[in-house]
Structure formats: structure tokens, C-alpha cells
Amino acid sequence: MSRLMPLLTLGVAALFLASLLIGPAPVGVLDSLSALILDDGTPMTLVMREIRLPRALLAVIVGASLGMAGAAMQGYLRNPLAEPGLIGVSASAALGAVIALQTGLAAAFTLALPLTALGTALLGVLLLLTLAGPRGASLTLILAGIAISALAGALLSLVLNLSPNPFATSEIVFWMMGSLADRSMTHVWLALPLSVLGWLMLATLGRGLDALTLGEDAAQALGIRLTRLRLTLVIATASVVGAATAVAGAIGFVGLVVPHILRPLVGARPSRLLFASALGGAVLVLAADIAVRLILPDRDLKLGVVMALIGAPLFLHLIYKTRKEFA
């Protein structure tokens, strides 16, 4: 554990640098970095500051948000299958983002896009917790998630199909799969405020989640106010997932894979897992986004595709392990 956090931090820093240096324009390492730091008036500064920097920053923001949200939900529900993408929170957030964009609300005031995504994500989380109950048994959790995902996905497709813009329909893929291609600093500023707010709220949950591992009664005996914990969790998750999804689409499996890999390394303590998962999520999304650019540079391969290739086998493995509960 003592060495895990510095290692993860180092991983984030290294991948962040790699992300800045990889792109279709063939430019040397030193040239790229000097163009990033010094505005030398060449187009390369534009490339570094407006194309590669926002992409790398968003990978960190989105990864940290999804990793942390996954760890928090799994800690609260005490179920390793709880993940924003699988249980429909990401899809709900994407629905809000699409509504904000297509109604023109997003153009009306600056933070309308992430706030609307937050609103629908909130509805998604509340619906899920109502359906799945406080203990979050796997079967009800997954079934509720499927229902919410399907509904949000269908409504999202409907909104895009009704758009007067002929390109909108083909963007269902972006909203369902997520991508960081061709984002700008505008998107970073859109996502950052709500993400930071959500991170701070999630960070306060550590003690409560640790106590919950002993059971609800024990947690209450330790002075944890469960309703307040639940409320903070709901709002914080909706904030981070809403902000991330509004700018990058619904990227699945990050919140599933990262806590699963890191849990044994932190001694299965939810409070430590929260922070480790934030860094781990950033590492995973940065790496996946680099992979997307290296594998099919011309095709805008969606991040969600890479994440599903990594995450789905693990998901199957988890279902296999928990199948006794289903029986």
C-alpha cells in the first residue's frame, strides 16, 4: 500500500506526458514540449495547447471521476458489480447532455451542459437506489441497471433521431461509447467545476464506507448517519459522472475494472480504494485513449470499445463468481 499511491501517481504523470507526445502530426519530443510551454507563434503551439493538452487533461478528469464513482458505489452497495456505466448512470447523464445540446440550452449559458447531465444522472442514481434497495443485491442491481440503461439509451436515440441535424443520429455511437477525440479547453472548463465538487464530496465518504463494511447497524453504532452518507454519495456520483459524460460520452467499465484490480492492493479498505481508484481510473483512461490513437489513428475508435474489450471479460468473471447469489 505504501508504495501503491506513488506508483500510481508516477503512472498518471508518465501516461499524461505520453498522451501529449502522441498524435498524427510527426513532431519531435522537445519541439512539442517547448511549443506547449512557450508560445512561439507557430501552429505547433496551437496543436499542443488546444488539441493535445485538453485531450490529456480530460482523460485524467474522466478517468479519476469514473474510477472514484465506481469505488464509492461498490463500497456503499457492498457489491463489486456496481459501476456507473453498467447500472445506467452514464446513460442517464448522456441523455441529459443530449437534451441540453439539442434544445439549445447548452448554448444559452455556460454550465448548462454538465448541469443537465448532472440532473438526469441524479434521476438515474435515485431510480437505481430505489429499485435495488440499500443492500444492493446483485440480481436487482443489475436488472434495475439494465432497465435504466435501456430507457435512457432509447430516449437518447429518440432525441437524436428527432434532431433537425442530419449528423445527430450517427452520434448515438459517441454518446453510448465515448471518445476524447478533438475536444478543446472549453470542454475541460465545462467538466472541471462539477468534477472537483464531486471529488471533494466523494473524499468525505471514506470513513462512512469503511464503517459500512461491518454492516449497517454497526456503522450506525459507530456514528455514521446513513441517510446523509447516501445523499452525499448520490449527488457526488451524479456530479462526477454527469460532468465526465457531458464532454466525453458514456465510457463504461472504468469504474468496474479499476476498483476490482486495486481492491486487494489496498487491503480491501473502501476509504483507501477511493483515492487509489481515482488515480487508477486516470491511468486506465489515459492508456486506453493512447491505445485508441495508436491502433486506428484515422478512425476515431471509440474509447468505450477499448474499455469494453478490457472490461467485459472481467464483468463475466465477476458474474461467474457471484452466481451463487443469483441461484
Added chain:
Amino acid sequence: MANRIAPRISGSVRLCKALLLAAALIGAAAEAQEAPRRVVSINLCTDQLAMMLAAPGQLHSVSFVALDRRASSMADAAQDYVINHGRAEEIYLMQPDLVLAGRYTARASVEALENLGIPVATFDIVTSMAGVRRAVLEMGEALGRQAAARDMVADFDSRLAALQAEVTRRPRAALYHANGFTSGRASLAHEILTAAGFENIAITAGYETGGKLPLEILALAAPEAIITGQPYPGTSRAERIMDHPVIEALRRGAQGAAVTDADWVCGTPHVLRAIEGLAPLRRALEATR
């Protein structure tokens, strides 16, 4: 094939005229009998060619896309015709004796019409100036309006030659459309740009066949003019890329910017208007260096 015929016609005009006269005389009798009398077009580009060439009363219906000002150069003219949506049932009930379709128009509808015994003339997508001439002549053939088509081609040739004569320097321009797509060789947009006297940076940047031009490559190529597509209402991520800070910076840095419109869509003589539309931009850029 027609590519090889084209230069010969413009090359030896006299011989050609004699041949055409002979052909017209021979064909005249057959033409009068064979010309279809109730024509329905179900493709935007055949709509426009047919509206330009059809005899009065010959063209019965055009597709609904022909009314869309963003895509159709002849939206006003299209209002005089019955509008169809390209569905086999609706076309069949119009009882046409010829249906005009594009190569990629809803194949199922076209096959259904052919099975019902309605003749369908299929037109290829036009990707060059030679292709425009070919399409006009083909449409003339299909409608039994060969003479009108030949006149139109002659007029097209002389106007195109006049537009190309004045180019002195070829400014470097970028075509940048929704989703970051650019047009390379074998595309109408590239031909229009080249005919208007610009050099397409997609070719020099190594995107010969067009496709997605990464924003980074575009920024480093620093084009003198940037030509983007016309935005549709509603929003899409595909079109938002044209408002990316990098594009904004390029627009500020570049001396010129232009927007493509309906005249860029179809290979009809209206592409001349698109070429003419770019001329002031090129003249301004020529003057700067």
C-alpha cells in the same frame, strides 16, 4: 470512355458539329417517338438535371430533397413539380414511363419499380468536371433532349474555360467538413476548388483520397483559406468541430474563409456558380502576395 470523347469534341469543333448534325438528323425521328412523356426523378441530382433539360410538361415529379435549400440549387424551381419521397408504391401510382435514380438511391425501391416493369435510368455520382458534361449528355439521352443537352454542355465548357483563364497564383486552401472530413482527388468538391484556382492542402498533406483530416495536420498545414460546410439547425458533435478553437484561430490567421452551399452538392452546370463564388476570395489572396 466518355473522358476520351470529351477532348475530341472541344478539340475539333467543326468536325464534331458536322457529326452532331448528322446524328441529330438520323436520331430526330426516333427521338420524337422514344422521348418519355411522364418522368419521375427520385434523386436530388437527377432532379436538378431533369429540371434543367426536360421539355415543358415532361417532368412530372421530383424528390422532396430538391426543396431543401441547403442541398438543392433549384429549390424554387422544384416547387412547380409534384413532390415524391422515393417510395416504390407512391412512384408506381404516378404511372411514369421513366424513373430517374442515382446509383445509390434506395436500391430496394428501385428494384421494386423495375420488377413492376417501369423503366429506370440510373445515373452515376459525378466526381469531376468531365463527369458533369457526361451527366448532362446522359440526361439528354434519357429524356430525348439531346440537342438541349449539347447546347448546355457547350455553354458549360465556355464558361468554365473563362473562369479558369484568369488564375495567376494558386492559394493553398483547406476543405473542412463535418466530422473533420476533407475531400481529395476524385471528389466534386476537390474539382470545384481546383477549377476555382486553389491548391487543395489535403493533397499536399498526403490525404490524396480525402477522408478524416486530423485537426493537428490541418493546424500545421496553415492554409491560406479555409472552406467549411454550412451548418444545419440543431447541434451535432460532427459540426461542432468546425467551431473548435483551432479552426477559429486558423480562420483568424488565414486571409479568407468560405462556406460550401447547395451548388457544391451535385454535378450539374450549377457547379460553375460554386466556382464563381470562390473567385473573389482567390483574387483577394492573389493580391496579398
